[in-house]
Amino acid sequence: KWISTGRRRLPPGPPQDPLIGNLRHLTSGCTEETFRKWGKTYGSDIIHAKVFGRSIVILNSQKAARDLMEKRSLNYSCRPRLVLIAELMGWDSVITNLPYGDRFRKHRRMIWDHFNPQSVMAFRPLQRSEACVFLLGLAETPEELIRHVRRFTAATIMKIAYGHTVKSVDELYVRLAEEAGYDTVTGSANYGAVLVDFFPALKYIPSWMPGAGFKRRALETREKVQQMLDAPFRMVQRRMAAGTAIPSFTSSLLVQSSSIGIADEEDIKGAAGVLYAAATDTTTAMLESMFLLMVMHPAAFARAQAEIDSIIGRDRLPEFDDRSSLPYLDCVLKEIYRQCNAPSFVRRNPLTTDQPGLPHRSVNDDQYCGFDIPADTVVIPNIWAMTRDESIYANPNSFIPERFLNQDRATAEVTDPRRLVFGFGRRECPGQSFADANLWLIAACVLATFNVSPSYDEVISPPAVFVPGIVRHPAPFKCDIKLRPGRSLELIEQTAHVVA
Numbered sequence: 339k340w341i342s343t344g345r346r347r348l349p350p351g352p353p354q355d356p357l358i359g360n361l362r363h364l365t366s367g368c369t370e371e372t373f374r375k376w377g378k379t380y381g382s383d384i385i386h387a388k389v390f391g392r393s394i395v396i397l398n399s400q401k402a403a404r405d406l407m408e409k410r411s412l413n414y415s416c417r418p419r420l421v422l423i424a425e426l427m428g429w430d431s432v433i434t435n436l437p438y439g440d441r442f443r444k445h446r447r448m449i450w451d452h453f454n455p456q457s458v459m460a461f462r463p464l465q466r467s468e469a470c471v472f473l474l475g476l477a478e479t480p481e482e483l484i485r486h487v488r489r490f491t492a493a494t495i496m497k498i499a500y501g502h503t504v505k506s507v508d509e510l511y512v513r514l515a516e517e518a519g520y521d522t523v524t525g526s527a528n529y530g531a532v533l534v535d536f537f538p539a540l541k542y543i544p545s546w547m548p549g550a551g552f553k554r555r556a557l558e559t560r561e562k563v564q565q566m567l568d569a570p571f572r573m574v575q576r577r578m579a580a581g582t583a584i585p586s587f588t589s590s591l592l593v594q595s596s597s598i599g600i601a602d603e604e605d606i607k608g609a610a611g612v613l614y615a616a617a618t619d620t621t622t623a624m625l626e627s628m629f630l631l632m633v634m635h636p637a638a639f640a641r642a643q644a645e646i647d648s649i650i651g652r653d654r655l656p657e658f659d660d661r662s663s664l665p666y667l668d669c670v671l672k673e674i675y676r677q678c679n680a681p682s683f684v685r686r687n688p689l690t691t692d693q694p695g696l697p698h699r700s701v702n703d704d705q706y707c708g709f710d711i712p713a714d715t716v717v718i719p720n721i722w723a724m725t726r727d728e729s730i731y732a733n734p735n736s737f738i739p740e741r742f743l744n745q746d747r748a749t750a751e752v753t754d755p756r757r758l759v760f761g762f763g764r765r766e767c768p769g770q771s772f773a774d775a776n777l778w779l780i781a782a783c784v785l786a787t788f789n790v791s792p793s794y795d796e797v798i799s800p801p802a803v804f805v806p807g808i809v810r811h812p813a814p815f816k817c818d819i820k821l822r823p824g825r826s827l828e829l830i831e832q833t834a835h836v837v838a
């Protein structure tokens with residue numbers, strides 16, 4: 339392997355240590371910003387690193403990501419083999435970890451049928467009613483903002499996936515899912531966990547052996563993952579048998595697959611389970627970031643609020659059909675996506691740098707811009723760098739929604755951050771229309787009914803500090819959230835009554 343890679347013209351990258359390659363770089367505080375700096379240092383959009391002989395290519399530009407992951411998608415739509423998370427922890431029946439192939443296509447179809455831009459229109463009444471519950475909660479206990487956000491994201495997806503109504507984040511199914519997710523993240527952040535992904539034979543090491551702590555933890559997590567996938571699925575089956583099931587993603591798939599074999603059952607469980615895992619943390623992080631940015635950039639949000647007041651008035655809440663009449667609000671949302679796209683490379687394992695920015699894997703040898711990209715290379719899109727590309731976004735570190743105003747179609751297409759933050763090619767996020775609708779609705783309704791400002795006891799507005807993790811959440815921050823004077827509460831209650 340060493341001799342064959344020696345002859346190749348690989349993309350440039352930082353110097354490597356013997357045997358371990360760039361392991362030290364990639365596991366110790368190496369961020370998306372470092373990857374971008376490497377790009378500048380080595381004068382290339384694509385950077386090559388190596389860990390235990392395995393090639394890792396980082397794509398720092400939108401062009402490189404589209405050229406490879408979209409135009410050559412047949413070669414770049416696989417995922418790296420994830421021994422720890424998929425094989426040991428039991429996340430092997432969820433699409434995010436499936437290799438490109440028939441089973442992947444089957445899962446993608448199941449999810450796409452329910453979440454394509456047309457189908458998600460059916461979720462609008464649910465989104466509106468859950469948005470009202472969110473607003474009422476915020477009016478009552480504004481200090482519990484994060485809890486209300488988490489309940490909203492859990493409630494919308496649980497209802498869709500299983501027809502189950504979530505009243506509180508302390509409920510069983512939410513707890514199971516949260517614990518499985520938490521244990522997966524924490525259990526994959528240690529060196530044993532990294533090693534088993536690069537040396538799969540280590541998965542056979544007996545759990546009692548010294549040094550096998552990663553395996554013991556993974557097997558404990560496996561039970562939680564099983565419970566998280568099983569429990570709500572069995573609940574739907576029980577309710578269907580009793581004739582009390584509310585139509586859902588799971589029930590409709592169960593009805594469709596009349597002669598259900600074990601493979602189908604596992605597939606349906608996995609497809610429903612991934613919805614929670616993929617939808618909640620990402621959407622929660624974006625909504626938290628939205629509130630942080632409201633506090634940091636009051637002028638932009640005041641302008642969006644004034645737009646809502648002048649177009650919709652103060653006698654009703656915004657509805658989805660109002661979206662095209664509120665262009666400035668859309669610009670604000672784009673700028674939120676651009677600045678808070680929550681990618682996280684600050685992890686211990688370069689194979690499991692998570693959403694958004696899930697790694698792809700090349701299947702065959704390829705060449706790009708004169709460089710060789712060997713088969714089985716892990717390909718990581720550096721979405722953070724792409725949304726800060728100075729050739730596309732002037733002053734990328736400033737919050738300027740106006741940059742998106744009055745753009746012609748071609749420019750709008752190149753600059754729209756939604757074409758970056760939801761990933762690329764055949765692996766692009768299938769939940770993006772739904773996620774985008776949730777973010778828009780909450781932004782519009784909050785601006786219509788609340789004033790969000792820095793907390794009185796804070797001297798300066800909070801800095802944009804993000805906590806590294808599977809998804810980047812803002813560090814805890816204080817803010818004042820108050821109902822706007824006038825009929826705000828009455829409007830929320832009225833709408834809640836109508837949409838209930």
Ligand code: HEM
Pocket residue numbers: 433434435446449453612613616617618620621624679693694695696697698759760761762763764765766767768769770772773774
């Ligand atoms: C703002 C919220 C969200 C963001 C930023 C986001 C972002 C992403 C990204 C970057 C990927 C990886 C794409 C790639 O590999 O190129 C992804 C995958 C995925 N997302 Fe989302 N997502 C969000 C919300 C959702 C929601 C609401 C759902 C479900 C309803 C969802 C379901 C999925 C699934 C199933 C995958 C795996 C696709 C595959 O492996 O083929 N996501 N998402």
